[in-house]
Amino acid sequence: MNPRPIEIVGGGLAGLSLGLALRRAEVPTTIFEAGKYPRHRVCGEFITGLAAPTIQRLGLAPFLADALQHREIAWFMREKRVRIQSLPSPALGLSRYVLDARLAEAFCAAGGILQGQTRIAEAAAPAGRVFAMGRRRGRPTWLGLKIHAIDLPLARELELHLGDQAYVGLSRIEGGQVNVCGLFRRRELGAKGAGLLVGYLQAAGLGELASRLNQAAFDPASFCAVAALGFDRQVFCSDRVQLGDACAMIPPFTGNGMAMAFQSAQIAVDPLIAYAQGAAEWPETMRKINREIRARFRVRLASASALHPYFLQPKRQQWLSLLNRARLLPLRPLYAALH
Numbered sequence: 001m002n003p004r005p006i007e008i009v010g011g012g013l014a015g016l017s018l019g020l021a022l023r024r025a026e027v028p029t030t031i032f033e034a035g036k037y038p039r040h041r042v043c044g045e046f047i048t049g050l051a052a053p054t055i056q057r058l059g060l061a062p063f064l065a066d067a068l069q070h071r072e073i074a075w076f077m078r079e080k081r082v083r084i085q086s087l088p089s090p091a092l093g094l095s096r097y098v099l100d101a102r103l104a105e106a107f108c109a110a111g112g113i114l115q116g117q118t119r120i121a122e123a124a125a126p127a128g129r130v131f132a133m134g135r136r137r138g139r140p141t142w143l144g145l146k147i148h149a150i151d152l153p154l155a156r157e158l159e160l161h162l163g164d165q166a167y168v169g170l171s172r173i174e175g176g177q178v179n180v181c182g183l184f185r186r187r188e189l190g191a192k193g194a195g196l197l198v199g200y201l202q203a204a205g206l207g208e209l210a211s212r213l214n215q216a217a218f219d220p221a222s223f224c225a226v227a228a229l230g231f232d233r234q235v236f237c238s239d240r241v242q243l244g245d246a247c248a249m250i251p252p253f254t255g256n257g258m259a260m261a262f263q264s265a266q267i268a269v270d271p272l273i274a275y276a277q278g279a280a281e282w283p284e285t286m287r288k289i290n291r292e293i294r295a296r297f298r299v300r301l302a303s304a305s306a307l308h309p310y311f312l313q314p315k316r317q318q319w320l321s322l323l324n325r326a327r328l329l330p331l332r333p334l335y336a337a338l339h
């Protein structure tokens with residue numbers, strides 16, 4: 001019997017890594033992607049919690065081999081450096097511009113069909129179709145902004161700054177550049193590009209960081225923005241397979257969304273191969289994947305959602321600050337719960 005084909009809607013990290021693993025098992029695979037490559041994406045561009053079994057099962061090592069390894073995070077609360085956190089395992093620094101394009105190229109080289117600039121309606125979910133179309137739209141409250149800075153000195157290779165209804169990550173990536181990416185409560189500010197990001201920093205009480213950025217040069221083509229981020233949407237569904245952000249979006253402060261996209265692809269790959277080879281039917285395949293996704297991510301998502309307001313709201317940030325000063329902030333257990 002010829003293997004049954006798999007269709008993937010969305011060529012981000014979940015879709016591309018899954019597609020590549022399926023092609024390596026000779027499953028006929030098509031990815032429908034609304035955009036094209038390479039492209040910049042709103043993302044902090046540091047990956048935490050991506051463990052060896054996921055890298056191995058998806059064959060990701062060649063694509064991550066030159067990623068920078070960040071071992072410490074410098075935390076800033078309202079301009080003040082409050083903590084240097086050592087990470088249990090290094091966070092990987094690599095731009096989405098490079099990573100997504102590498103995966104797309106490898107998928108095509110492995111015989112996958114990549115239909116770029118093709119948007120698929122979400123309604124139909126026939127057998128063999130997997131949804132990996134990224135973040136769901138939420139309320140218009142939150143805005144994500146990002147840009148690559150060219151000559152920006154850092155306290156550590158990874159900095160995280162908490163402001164008023166905002167937080168911002170600075171992560172060193174390839175070519176000596178620094179990815180500056182923030183989550184902000186939406187305001188009416190009349191600027192564009194780097195100027196808009198600087199305006200948001202000032203409005204969030206992060207004036208010193210804004211001044212540092214004012215002295216840096218930028219790659220203007222790397223600027224991008226995304227509105228209406230739906231952190232509160234978790235869709236553990238049973239009537240279709242949804243991977244990565246399409247299933248649930250973990251708050252960005254964790255730096256774990258990309259790892260979750262890969263992990264969800266890892267969960268799906270063997271059941272999809274069994275389906276393609278005729279060893280399982282579609283309803284049972286969906287059940288298996290969805291059960292495993294729920295089991296793996298439910299507690300992590302709940303923990304991240306509960307903590308998220310403490311990174312955004314000034315009153316709750318004071319609690320974090322107090323615990324930190326008293327050396328009572330349980331960073332290791334928190335890291336373990338969020339990864």
Ligand SMILES: Cc1cc2nc3c(=O)[nH]c(=O)nc-3n(C[C@H](O)[C@H](O)[C@H](O)COP(=O)(O)OP(=O)(O)OC[C@H]3O[C@@H](n4cnc5c(N)ncnc54)[C@H](O)[C@@H]3O)c2cc1C
Nearest residue numbers: 010012013014034044045120133134144244245255257258
């Ligand atoms: C402000 C912010 C900062 C972040 N920082 C980090 C970080 O530092 N570290 C980290 O690990 N994660 C971070 N994340 C999260 C991370 O970016 C996502 O978790 C990750 O990109 C999810 O991958 P994905 O494959 O599920 O979706 P995506 O990478 O979003 O890919 C989905 C793809 O589907 C395509 N698509 C959508 N709809 C359709 C359709 N109907 N038809 C065809 N194609 C479609 C899109 O064009 C897109 O290419 C951050 C997110 C935000 C918002």
